[in-house]
Amino acid sequence: MCIEVNIFNTDNLLTVLKFLRDQLPQSLLPCQLLTYVYSKIITREDIYPQIFVNHPTEIKCVIILYSMPGLVPNWNLTQNYIRNVAIVCDKEYTKNVLVEMLIKCIPWNQKLMFCAIEQRNITPIIEQFIEEKKISNYEIWTYIQFQLDKNVFMEKLKILSTTVPPGIEIRPLKSEDAYIIMEVGGYKSYDMYTIDQIQFSIKKLCTMGAYLDGKLIGWRLLLYDGSFDMVYTLPEARRLGLASLLSVLLTTEMLKMQERVFGYTALNNQKSVGLAAKMGFYETGLYDWIVFEPNDISVKEDQRHPQILKSSI
Structure with a gap:
């Protein structure tokens, strides 16, 4: 049937x-x-x-x-x-x-x-x-599928850095940022991303961007299916801890709108695996x-x- x-x-x-x-x-x-x-x-x-x-x-x-x-x-x-x-x-x-x-x-x-x-x-x-x-x-x-343990995250939040580097502004992304994300981030059609999809996430879901003198230098998005995704920092802005900072701040906002916070990362992406563990995510299986x-x-x-x-x- x-x-x-x-x-x-x-x-x-x-x-x-x-x-x-x-x-x-x-x-x-x-x-x-x-x-x-x-x-x-x-x-x-x-x-x-x-x-x-x-x-x-x-x-x-x-x-x-x-x-x-x-x-x-x-x-x-x-x-x-x-x-x-x-x-x-x-x-x-x-x-x-x-x-x-x-x-x-x-x-x-x-x-x-x-x-x-x-x-x-x-x-x-x-x-x-x-x-x-x-x-x-x-x-x-x-x-790898990861899910956040909310209680562990709230404890880790006490020691995770939420200090914004001098001269940098952290705020939700704007619709026009989608074009910059697609171009500067190097996303191509085969990466499963489109301008419309990114703009949907910006307009209806939680997003975080880092700006220096008004220029977008880093971002983290929540996708339309609810998964934690798309983190990127421009090469010249790396080593400032922006990926971790944006992830922590975005997670805090996500917990206000949905019960479960989760995401996926490739098997060989050790940086994402490490960041997830640092924040209190745990592995729930391979998908x-x-x-x-x-x-x-x-x-x-x-x-x-x-x-x-x-x-x-």
């Missing part, structure tokens, strides 16, 4: 959230994404979400399809653009319920990004499905991002848009 849920119906959304929070509390990204929808931080037109469950009340598996903010101009064109996929499934049901839902709910005729997929239980099922069907090429990126590109891409005709698969990756 595969049922599409109207998540803008409060009762339906609360049922899905209860399953995620109670049964699979380590599935942080999908839970926070839907919490933003519930609190109306994210609207239908921001990410065009679709949610599928195996049963209306006895939920064992949830699949969420969504887009990046600003990437899709309207609902009818979602198939022309990459769709993100979040999957949460009780591990006892991955070999039957999940496979059935992969067949019925996933748009395998377009490019997909499976986000924060549980490495041990769900990734092997997706891999096996793709290889048996011979429907695409795919690539897997593995990241995969799977980039899927089908052999045959289906694109809907529209006079206003080129007939190509547009992607931020």
Whole structure:
């Protein structure tokens, strides 16, 4: 069975959230994404979400399809653009319920990004499905998931430096800073970032920037899915402790708007791992991002848009 849920119906959304929070509390990204929808931080037109469950009340598996903010101009064109996929499934049901839902709910005729997929239980099922069907090429990126222990952070806050270096101003980012972040930070289309996505985070979520004589020299952002991400300091402003300072100040603000603070870092990113531990984050497991590109891409005709698969990756 595969049922599409109207998540803008409060009762339906609360049922899905209860399953995620109670049964699979380590599935942080999908839970926070839907919490933003519930609190109306994210609207239908921001990410065009679709949610599928195996049963209306006895939920064992949830699949969420969504887009990046600003990437899709309207609902009818979602198939022309990459769709993100979040999957949460009780591990006892991955070999039957999940496979059935992969067949019925996933748009395998377009490019997909499976986000924060549980490495041990769900990734092997997706891999096996793709290889048996011979429907695409795919690539897997593995990241460490971290979650903040709020009590530990509050204790560490007593000794963590919050002193701003002389001449530097720390404040929330402005919308126009998104262009500087994309250019100076060296982010490219394959890094999964877009101007619209960064501006969404600046306008609706928590961000922190460091400025010297009005020039942006460092930043830290919270992404639209609720994860702690995007930290960068210009080379000439390094060794001032700005990355740590911005992270601490942003975390303090995040705790005012969401219960859980979490993020992801590459396995070999020792600096991020060290900073996370310093602040009171602890490792909750390894999660995969799977980039899927089908052999045959289906694109809907529209006079206003080129007939190509547009992607931020």
